[in-house]
Amino acid sequence: MENLTVGAAAEWIRSVILLILGNELLTDVVMKFVGLGACIGVILTAAIVLTYAERKVCAFMQVRLGPNRVGGRFGLLQPIADMLKLMSKEDIIPDGCDRIVWALSPMLLFVPSALIYGLFPFDEGVVFADVNVGVFLLLAISSQSVLPFLMGGYASNSKYAFIGGMRTVAQMLSYEAPMVFSLLGVVMITGSMRMTDIVAAQAENVWFVLLQPIAFIIFIISATAETNRTPFDLVEDESEIVAGPFAEYSGMRWALFFLAEYANLLSISILTTTFFLGGWHGPFLPGVFWFWMKVLFMVFVFMWFRWTFPRTRIDQMLSFSWKVLLPLALVNMMFTGIGVYVWRSMM
Amino acid sequence: MFGKGLITGMRVTLKHFFGKKETFCYPEEKLPMPERFRGGHLVIDYKKCIACQLCSMACPNQAIELKVVTDAQRKRHLTSYIHHMGRCMFCDLCIENCAIHGLHWDQNYEISAYTRDAFDYEVLTDDDRQYLKEVMEAAAANPAPPIVPKKPAAPKPAEAPKPEPKKPEENKETEVKPNE
């Protein structure tokens, strides 16, 4: 079950490039770009697949049929139609906005969302950058997505957008903390911050969801908040502040926000899979298959949350983070520490 | 316990996720409309119509525009029956007031259009106009004797002095005074 699919493909591409260039070093550089392209390809594909999936999941949970016009009975080409629609839309720039900041915001938002993909171990050996401080880097990058939201909210020169921007900061900062502490439990057990090590540790023993159930729940909750999805979608809360920071964006600029949202959804599912569900590890089937199966299941779970729950209020949400999740995460960390100490000393 | 309600809610949505769907593909499958359904275009039984204009008068919004001619036999006929659907409330008063029960809906609810002008719907069909022509010709060939000698009845439009012989619809009308 080693590298049956992705690894083999990479090997083949590498050999082709080596044949053309004839230089090992140059080939490695080119291969990095190929990897980069693959990551972006994953994101774009995910955006297409996930929009369709979200529409269908939403529709099915709401006893509707969902898209069934474009592309046959099941509306398979709906994302393409959406994309074409978004591209052909007029780009409206609101009067009185801070042009540069306003235009930068969607692009900057996409950067951290895309950057994280470099750290994900998709399969054994299939990882763009296997950094030894992977977890740390990952959290550092993902926390960068606060700024573009604030930029968009501030620069739109709209009150709704501004409230949305302010909410983003409050929300993301408060949920960053329990998320980090919930991951620390995993790191403590593994003893490494390298993503591949974490997966390997789960492959040897059990999935961390069994060892760290509380951390898993905390992580899921704060991940929902980090990706701005219901019940914590207060940033783009359409019934209160219309669309928050996105209120003034249209066409492709809005599509970038949209893309980032789905990239985030996927990355958070990948993270859950990597940290708690054993990553690519699984019996019989190739790793890539297991990996995507778990990821898609997590995506479904997040969609399931979204289409079942009402949203919380901003004060409830913040106090839930600081008063419930954070102490819980700290307690969990303490018990994990004791457990790890006892287990190590017993060994 | 906190979270129990959340789990039950999720069970409901999951059940519906796999369950039967309530909606259907609309233009391919259509809901059957009941027999009393009010909507769509008006359909008139032209051969029965006595051009009494009750429908037009009953309309609260003046959505029905009629043009009437009187033939040589002093019978009135419609030459045009325009239903301004943009003004229509589909309140059914025109149909209920029809003296001969010759007006009804075609129950086609797909009546949206791109322009407002498309809402000025002509109810009379070509067949009706053909019929009108025949009737007019027949009447002209056999004109009724003039009632008052000094004013010969000519086949002129907008000249409808006397009501036509009443049809048996009269017995439907109730003549009861209010209690006070």
Place this chain on the structure above:
Amino acid sequence: MAGTETYTLNMGPQHPSTHGVLRVQLELDGENILSAKPIMGYLHRGIEKLLESRTYVQGVPYTDRLDYVSSMNNNFGFCRAVEELAGIEVPERAEYIRVIVAELNRIASHLVFIGSLAIDLGASTGMLYTFRDREEILDLFNLVCGARMTFHYIRVGGVNRDVQPEFIEKTYKFLEHVPVFMEEYKKILLGNEIFMSRLKGISKMSKETALSHNMTGPNIRATGIPYDIRKVDGYSVYPRFDFNVVTGKNGDNWDRFNVRYNEIFESAKIVRQALDGLPEGPFMAKVPKVLRPPKGEVFSRTEGTRGELGFYIVSDGSTKPYRVHIRRPSFVNMQGLNDMCRGYLIGDSVAAFSAIDPLMGEVDC
């Protein structure tokens, strides 16, 4: 440190959660609401003026357009006023049919309320479920009167047409279904902790405040005053039916929701009793073709879905009313909006808009 400033936020007229074209000017301090000023009139069509130039019979379809999610109740109110003015005795069967359709419409309207509250709180799935079940009622109405929204079924003197046996059968079937779907809402909304925390203790209103704003309908019943015109006046055949007036305790949004939720059961109870006791007989009184009520005036009130719906009609003896004034419950209830929003957060204001359940067609008339 610089001082803080308050700012004004216009919610509406094109806002996802103001239920039509309501505009609310919120005076905000951060996320806290200092005052909420409803600004209406975006849907003003001058129905009162229109009715002056239509005959009494022609006026009925205009009342459909007042509160367009419970048109039957408006028809009912208007026809009762005209009947009182003209002294028309409505046959018993007609009264029963009226009560049946009015209560069914009340259920439909409350389902819309539950759905819109759900979607305002972000639970769009809950909204789809309520609309799915409301569809059954609309189909029933489609069967009996041929329209799904603007019924124009209740006429001066009775009802337009008799109910078919099929309608009765299907209504019984629907009544069987009521507890089933209500249980589902209970699971997805009522028992949901997030939903509870969004509503409990929010937009609290005391009995005195509610009275001073002249609130009616479920809004006043949520504060604990069992003020229901069906009981107070006992008009039509309502005194013959056994039903409870649902009241709340605290007057918060949770109670407003629960009052309407439980009223669905009460309405279903009334419908069942009315169906069981549906007498034979004519469904329409003998009404003159040209209705000329004697000179005089009448103020007749009924319990609409949103509260007390009053029609004040002045007749000058001609075929057309001289003056019609409609006391719209939503319009009067809007006075309480400021009290319901002040001191709460933006998120609560959305819940307050929903909980007061205004219908812009009715507010703006």
Place this chain on the structure above:
Amino acid sequence: MKTYIGADALALLKEKFHSVEYNTEEAKPAVYVPADELLQLLSFLRDEMGFTRMENVTSVDYKTYFEMVYHLFAWKTLDTCQDVPDENVWITVKVKLDHEHPVIPSVTSVFSSAEFEEREVFDLMGIDFTGHPDLRRILLWEGFSGHPLRKDYKQAAPPFVERITRRGH
């Protein structure tokens, strides 16, 4: 609205307020009161006779004069709503106003619930309320001229807006 106010209660009112008039012939006589005594009458009705609910405020244009119409409703057991049949009483109070300059004291100091309804009357009928906390147009916009519910109101021709039509359909 079960029972209208009784004749003796009306006589009591007449005794208290000499300017009050009503037609004894009618079954449900409306109580006419001059504008300057309206507030006293309403306070009396509210405090002494238990008419705690101002159900409806409206006005009628009789071409030569305006008439403000107040429908009040008394129910002593409103808070508990026990069904005590005889205590379900209502009364109509009317005020005749000059057609040229209709001015009337606002009743919001007695019944604060009348605020929106008085604004509506102001907006659509053009009756001025003195002492109203926030007298603005409520249904029509600020720049609107005229009062549509008056009988002599003539609607201005709607502004000509060229229709955008699409050909080919």
